Amino acid sequence: MARSDGAVVPNAEFSSYYGRPIIKLPVWKQPDVPLYLWLGGIAGASAALAEGAALSDRPALERVARLAAAGGSGVGALVLVHDLGRPERFLNMLRVFKVTSPLSVGSWLLAGFSSAASVAAASHETGRLHPVGRLAGVTAAVLGPPLATYTAALLADTAVPAWHEAYRELPFLFAGSASAAAGGLAMLAVPTGEAAPARRLAVAGVALDLAAEHQLEHRLGMLAEPYQQDRPGRFLRAARVLNLAGALGAVVGGRSRAVSALSGTALLGASLLTRFAVFQAGLASAKDPKYTVVPQRERLNARGEPAAPAA
Amino acid sequence: MSNRLSGPLDDVSGDAGYEAHPERMGFFTDTSVCIGCKACEVACKEWNFVPEDGLLLTGMSYDNTQQLDANSWRHVAFVEQTKPVRAPSIDLPMPTVGLPAAADPQGADEGDIGVRWLMSSDVCKHCTHAACLDVCPTGSLFRTEFGTVVVQQDICNGCGYCVPACPYGVIDQRKEDGRAFKCTMCYDRLGVGEEPACAKACPTDSIQFGPLDELRERAEERVRTLHEHGIDEARLYGESPDDGVGGDGAFFLLLDEPEVYGLPPDPVVTTRDLPAMWRHVGAAAVTIVAGIAVTFVGGRR
Numbered sequence: 001m002a003r004s005d006g007a008v009v010p011n012a013e014f015s016s017y018y019g020r021p022i023i024k025l026p027v028w029k030q031p032d033v034p035l036y037l038w039l040g041g042i043a044g045a046s047a048a049l050a051e052g053a054a055l056s057d058r059p060a061l062e063r064v065a066r067l068a069a070a071g072g073s074g075v076g077a078l079v080l081v082h083d084l085g086r087p088e089r090f091l092n093m094l095r096v097f098k099v100t101s102p103l104s105v106g107s108w109l110l111a112g113f114s115s116a117a118s119v120a121a122a123s124h125e126t127g128r129l130h131p132v133g134r135l136a137g138v139t140a141a142v143l144g145p146p147l148a149t150y151t152a153a154l155l156a157d158t159a160v161p162a163w164h165e166a167y168r169e170l171p172f173l174f175a176g177s178a179s180a181a182a183g184g185l186a187m188l189a190v191p192t193g194e195a196a197p198a199r200r201l202a203v204a205g206v207a208l209d210l211a212a213e214h215q216l217e218h219r220l221g222m223l224a225e226p227y228q229q230d231r232p233g234r235f236l237r238a239a240r241v242l243n244l245a246g247a248l249g250a251v252v253g254g255r256s257r258a259v260s261a262l263s264g265t266a267l268l269g270a271s272l273l274t275r276f277a278v279f280q281a282g283l284a285s286a287k288d289p290k291y292t293v294v295p296q297r298e299r300l301n302a303r304g305e306p307a308a309p310a311a
Numbered sequence: 312m313s314n315r316l317s318g319p320l321d322d323v324s325g326d327a328g329y330e331a332h333p334e335r336m337g338f339f340t341d342t343s344v345c346i347g348c349k350a351c352e353v354a355c356k357e358w359n360f361v362p363e364d365g366l367l368l369t370g371m372s373y374d375n376t377q378q379l380d381a382n383s384w385r386h387v388a389f390v391e392q393t394k395p396v397r398a399p400s401i402d403l404p405m406p407t408v409g410l411p412a413a414a415d416p417q418g419a420d421e422g423d424i425g426v427r428w429l430m431s432s433d434v435c436k437h438c439t440h441a442a443c444l445d446v447c448p449t450g451s452l453f454r455t456e457f458g459t460v461v462v463q464q465d466i467c468n469g470c471g472y473c474v475p476a477c478p479y480g481v482i483d484q485r486k487e488d489g490r491a492f493k494c495t496m497c498y499d500r501l502g503v504g505e506e507p508a509c510a511k512a513c514p515t516d517s518i519q520f521g522p523l524d525e526l527r528e529r530a531e532e533r534v535r536t537l538h539e540h541g542i543d544e545a546r547l548y549g550e551s552p553d554d555g556v557g558g559d560g561a562f563f564l565l566l567d568e569p570e571v572y573g574l575p576p577d578p579v580v581t582t583r584d585l586p587a588m589w590r591h592v593g594a595a596a597v598t599i600v601a602g603i604a605v606t607f608v609g610g611r612r
Contacts, residue, residue, distance in 0.1 A: 017388060017573030018371050020378060026475040027484045045599055052607040085469015085489025089449075092468045096450040099589075100316070100582055103472045104448035145596035152595070153588040157446060157581050158475040164581055167588045171595035179599055200606040208598065286475065293570045296577035 014297065016289040023159045025286050030279065032083040036076045037151050037275040040110070041178030042185060042268075043072030044148030047117055049182055049201065051141035054134070058194040063124060064186055069140055070121035073114035073147070080110070102153040113147050116140040148178035155282060161292055162226045162285035163278075169216035170278070176212055177271045179205030184246060184267025187260045195260065199250040202267055206247040209274070210240065223291060226281040235277035242270035317583035319552035320439050323560075327454035335458030336501060337523035338510065338561035339530050340432055342572075343537060343545060345517040347430035351385040352376060354512035358497060359384065362485075378573070379433055381485035384494040385509050388572050390429035431572050432518055434509070435460070435481045435494035436549055437560030440580040443473035443482050443493075451491075458523070458560055459496040467491055478556065478578035496561075523560060530564060542566070548574060555579030 016022070050065035081090045093107040116139040123133020149171045156167035163170070183202025187195055213236065217224040226232060249263025285291040315326065324332040355361060364382035369375050372389035379386045441460045444452040451466035452473060462482075469489035473482045482493040497507035505511070510520035519526060527550050537545035544566050549559030555578050569576045 015568055015570045017390070017571065018374075020573055021480065022570070022573060022575050023480040024380075024474045024477065024483050027471040045603070048600060048603045052603055056607050083471075085471060085484055085491075086467070089468035092449040092451070092466060093470070095466070096448075098445075098448065098450070100445040100585060101448045101472065102585075102588075103446065103470060107448055145599040146592065148599060149592045149595040153585070153592045156588050157585055158472075159442065159478040159480075159578075159581055160475050164584070167584060168591055171588075171591045172598065175595040175599050179602055197603075197606040201603060204602045204606065208602075282475075289570070289573075292575055296575055297570070300577050 014290055014293045016293060020289065021287050022289050022292040023286050025283060026158070026160065027085075028279075029083050030276070032079045034272075034275040034279040036079045036083075037174070037279070038181065038272045039072040039076035039079070040151055041148045041174060041271065041275075042181045043069045043076060043117065044113070044144035044146070045178040045182035045201075045205075046072065046185065047113070047120075047137070047140035047144030047147075049186065049198065050120070051137055052197060053194075054137060056197070058197070061186055061190045061194045061198060064189045065182070066117070066121040066124050066137065068182065068185055069117035069144065070114070073110060073117055077110055077114055102150055102157050106147075106150045106154055109143055109147050109150060113140055113143040116143065145175075149175050155278070158282075159292075160282045160286045161295065162220070162223050163282040165220055165223050165295070166216050169212045169219070172208060173212035173216065173274070173278070176205045176208030176210070177274045180209055180243060180246070180267045181205070181271035183250070184264035184271070186264070187250060188264030188268070192255055192257055192260055196254065199254050199260075202250045202264075203247045206243045206267070206270075209243060209270075213240075213274075222294065223285060226284040226291070227277065230284065232277040232281040232284065235273045235280070239270040239273040239277065242266040242273070246270060316445070316585060317440050317555070317580055318557055320557050323439055323454060323458040324456050329456050332456040334522040334524070335560065336496065336521065337437065337458075337526055337559075338434060338496070338507075339519045339521075339526035339564070340434065340561065341517050341519065341530070341533060341564045342429065342431035343517075343533075343542070343564055343566060344515045345387070345430040345432055346515055347373065347387055347389055347428070348514060349376075349387050350512040350514060351432050351509035351518055352383065352387060354508040355385045355494075358500070358508035359495070361492075379435070379479075379481045379493075380483040381488075381492040384434065384492075386433045388429070388431045388433055390431075390567070390571055392427040392429065392567075392571075393424060394427040395424060429566055429572065431563065431565065432509070432513075433572070433574070434561050435496075436479055436556070436562070437494075437496060438580065439552065439557030439560070440582070441556075442476040442478060442580045442582055443491075445580070445582040445585075446472045446476045448472060455498055455501075457496070457498075457501050459498065459501075460560075461495045461498050462491055462493060464490060464492075476581055478575055478580065526562075530562065533564060537564075555583070 046065040046068035050062050053062035081087050098104040116136040120133050120137035123129050152170035152174045155163040180202050183198045186198030246263040246267035249259050253259025372391050374389040376383050376386050437459045444460050449466050451463045467490040485492050506520040510518045548565050548569050549562035552558035
């Protein structure tokens, strides 16, 4: 039996079995899964942005957003299939529908979304089957926002302490990150004259992202550590700088093509770093048994079931 | 729909859709009589054709198996503790090492500092509310008529979701195969009225198999007996239907805190909070829609 050396958190003296993790580390691969979180977010928010652009007659914005929705979800689906232990069995994902499994719900969402977004983008590009394309576009716009946020439940619905305990904040963090990235992509690729909604979306997304992250780090107690330390901590700090720079560029530099493009790129990078940071913070919390044992022990103590007297 | 995700559930097989089904079967692992022989590990591997997963010496006590995983469905933990020796109240005529002592057949006096061995054969808990089963997107993991939880290997596509979902860290992906594997409680043997291979092989009856209700009564009795003999630290783990997973189909009698054996002290099935997670996901999605609507309506350009 090993005792914690308590180097990081002074009051976290706890028992473990030779310091081994209690839960299993997620076997999801990098960069596959964090990349999918990023792509799915961009695609989902872009689909809603595309409908706004269509309704307000901004063809250049609509075009970029539709291509982002179709491309992001298509590549995202490929990345997810690649992550499977048996990729040739990916169709088994659509064998059942289970509301208890965020991965099942997400597979159906992704299948429906990427089909609709592809039809909408193809129709817009070719100018053919306009009514079908619009119907597909509206479908994608309805499925897009949940596609961007369900991934929070995907991570939170596990025994991984830093993910599970963050289930209230992660959906809003992902919503903000997705909005900022979708806005950023449009700022990068759309002439400034049509990109005003994208700039406003980017600023709102950054605000939501930073607020959710702040709330997460303050509510989680010791489980915020994995988000603050080591690589995830460095990634999140860098993401914060890029987010603020991107938002500032969107506010003051919206008329300049160069500033818009630079700001959009910063926002895309911030979102990507955020997804990797959240993913890796979960891994870190799974690896160290203290994050599993100490909160559970505190829960028992709070219920008045203190540790039995040692032998 | 009450208690479908957490809380006590009397009829797990009925809840899973079986109309007529046998009693819920389970394991009671009484670690107070485990001698660490690892016959359970070997019997399990032999019966279930579980591949070898590395022949190495870890230097971690006598434990070279290290953990439950895709290729170890029973795992005997060896805990070495430095503890004041207690004069044994039950004199087991066991062979001893070292010089014979006149006063005590075990060769130690009360108050001496000695090493205490804890040995425990860990296994899949076959939870009442099994997170692995809840989160499986393909329906590969299912509840059997015996109330146990089993992976259908012809369905599993190796998505890996069950792996971090398990609060006990039991199920794992077999790297070279890609699919997830864990204890089946010898589903094939149960089907023909046989007990699982590990229980059959256990020479001290540390691993007991039977109807879960009977095992729970037997375990209460065993704890009472141990407490009467002054072994106050004996406690049951995973037997209560009121715990965070609705009670384990495989529960334990332990002689120290669960975390000492590598078990979580207060495991909770993650899907208990899933309704709240979906509400937050929905609210966040609505926030995106509202935000995008405002970006087009607000401001004219």
